[in-house]
Amino acid sequence: MTTQREIARRAKTSLKTVSRVINRDPLVNAETRARIEAIAAEIGYAPSQAARMMRSQKSNVIGFVADRVATSASSIDLIRGAQDAAWERGKQMMLFNIEGGTPSQQLADAQLAAFRAEAVIYAAVYHQPVELPPSSIPRVLLNCFDPRGGEHAIVPDDYQLAATLMEAVLDRGYRRPVFLNLNRAIVAAGLRARGIADVAGRRGLDMTGRIYEAVVGQERYGVPQFIADKLVPELMSAVPDDRPDVLICGQDILAMDVYFVLSELRFRVGKHVAVASFDNREPIASLLKPGLSTMELPYYEMGRAAMLAAIDPPARPKTSRLPGKFIERSSL
Amino acid sequence: MTTQREIARRAKTSLKTVSRVINRDPLVNAETRARIEAIAAEIGYAPSQAARMMRSQKSNVIGFVADRVATSASSIDLIRGAQDAAWERGKQMMLFNIEGGTPSQQLADAQLAAFRAEAVIYAAVYHQPVELPPSSIPRVLLNCFDPRGGEHAIVPDDYQLAATLMEAVLDRGYRRPVFLNLNRAIVAAGLRARGIADVAGRRGLDMTGRIYEAVVGQERYGVPQFIADKLVPELMSAVPDDRPDVLICGQDILAMDVYFVLSELRFRVGKHVAVASFDNREPIASLLKPGLSTMELPYYEMGRAAMLAAIDPPARPKTSRLPGKFIERSSL
């Protein structure tokens, strides 16, 4: 590999002048600059990040520790958002996939320390509280938060997502919505139930007894245990005037399950009963027939926000809640 | 950050001895070692990767350039496989997501050069030929290959995948299979057609006129254009004795589409007609009712193989074809 010293030798100038040119310092004679740039290009000079890190004591590295995230499809967008933001700000993101346990956690920490990472983003698979051991470098929690509120966190605004979706549902004239919610243990479930109930209440609709826990566990590949095959037939067996006119599902893959159960029962989605959901998990959402109307979770934007917060840490820890977007297809 | 010098000062020993302890060089007195290790732990010493890189002229960094891969769900497994293998071998993988074009490609190259990456893995979204500009560092192509054969490549063995699937189909007694293949422009399509036709021929079945191109384009989120809604009704309108008894789909999301079309036509999958496919794309494959029998693409193993090849480059470029695994569910 060629060095600045080599360029200086060829350009018959000093090391420092070469350094200035490489670092775009304007205080260099235009002609000298041109000559140096030509030589650098010719010999294929590439600055050594290691030497820079060492001398400047700045690594420009931000760690991204993904707790099982890299296994989960939706969270690629978290990674992409963070990567893109890092790139724009001239930072190098370093990705670590850990499996919950402390052993891999510690290995990741050691690597991050060795690279003198300036900050770490810790991302979880689903919106949840986490209690992490204290960290010596700035940390941003992504899709999770410190229940004691001591850390900067970026999470989806599940209350807003549910409220927005409920408004869309009611705007379209549905009056007998049922919400097939996530597992109660999941933070999002509580926030969404409130968002839905609040909007309903404001519109003179009582959701009491219309919110069910339909997603029981969380499994590999994000395929949890659903109870749609028991619950949906029950709900749909009511007389037409009591029967739900729309099934709001806590996640797209539950909606997919619901589609199958409904089809089994000879109900046609979008005709006999509407379906709406949360995630906009592609390709499922657009491949279902009819296409699934669903709230898109702001994962890409969350990834970006986390990276920006990691690069310029806010003065005091705060939690940012990012809104989701309603994606309209024909199931609603 | 503390340094080895600081440890040496406290331990009243030399820098080099500390270096030996940190690097697990056995030629150190056990007592000295213990003392140094205690001090290191106490002051929270972490070696500087930058200094190591610089002095040893070894970066231990392997680049992973993902051409739109990080957008695509299935290819997370490529990344996980590579990451895990890198980890085991003490290497740090550096992930770059590029968008096909040369501008981001060049930025990634510059970063990799700056970090003095020892090798690069170049991964494509689907099995395809690629012609890349020559690279100064060892390169491994993942899920793609150099048509001139000049580069090391890791690809799925699409011929084997199709042959294995076809054997499973015929073993189960199906005699009127139809193959809804991928777009002809896709390398996998040709290999699979041959695999299926060869196995059929060996079993006295002629696939002529039974292989269709049912996946037309390749789009965002891996949702291409399907022609199942035209083709399947046509195929299924034949008299029962001429009608396909199994539809083999080129990918799981096409299979999902086929499920919907069949349901529309009042055919029940697994009862009136079987379905099989390629990908094992979760959660779709296990969420479909009945569950989809499908050939799992060996992405995780491919990622691993690519990383191992990147770390220990083979003497001469070769193409490794990795076999897939039949995942049995009840659609077949």
Next chain:
DNA sequence: ATGAAAGCGCTAACAT
């Protein structure tokens, strides 16, 4: 506008 010198933290090479 340019340059000289020092040194970031570590390990290779060579003593002792």
Next chain:
DNA sequence: ATGTTAGCGCTTTCAT
């Protein structure tokens, strides 16, 4: 078994 010296490639500091 331990220590000394030098230097990796760069940027900081301080001259000129």
